[in-house]
Amino acid sequence: MTQRVTVTLDDDTAGALDAFMARRGYANRSEAMRDLIHGGLARAAEEAGDPPGDCVAVVSFAYDHDERELGRRLLDTQHAHHEIGVATLHAHLDAHHCVEVALLRGPAREVRPFAEALIAERGVRLGRLNLMPAPGGAHRHDRGHTAEPMA
Ligand code: NI
CATH class of the missing domain: 1.10.1220 (Arc Repressor Mutant)
Known part of the structure; x- marks a missing residue:
């Protein structure tokens, strides 16, 4: 209509x-x-205010590969929030500069602080966050909860 x-x-x-x-x-x-x-x-x-249910967020940022320990810090932070990370795209722009796009999904109260922390890391530049309500609303977070333990 x-x-x-x-x-x-x-x-x-x-x-x-x-x-x-x-x-x-x-x-x-x-x-x-x-x-x-x-x-x-x-x-x-x-x-x-953020949507009450799940959201999907795209975080993009650039950083200097030579900044001390930064790549490692970004990776550690993302592993610590693996339950809301869906995918990451990393491109080596030249010998020194990287650009990264992280796709996140989960409750806005978890997704937003994580995205903002990534952007706030020292050495991260041009950070942008695009957060939208998840199409289809709430999403069961059963990844990692129902799977059989690995042998
Ligand atoms: Ni790179």
Whole structure:
């Protein structure tokens, strides 16, 4: 189901919208405005607090491979939170610089502090956290709880 909403924009705002669409490659205004509305609503939801159920989070950051013990500290921190880590992508950008993307899933009260701690590590730069409610809501954390012990 969709609804048609008519919006009146002053010329400056319409011009800014057209410039935004040109920069991002949008073909029509409805699509651009939908994305802008979704972005604004997501920010508003974030200001209102984290979702009560599970969330999915993408943490991205860059760091200097030469920073003393940093790679090791990041790895240790992630192992200590293995139950909310889903996947990690690491790329060696050049001889010194790494970029990492960690995908997390779990209760926001666990995911957010962990993500913020990663970003706050000394030597970590350009840290960004994108946290969203998990599609499908709560998720049973049965990994590691129901598995038979390894022989
Ligand atoms: Ni690397």
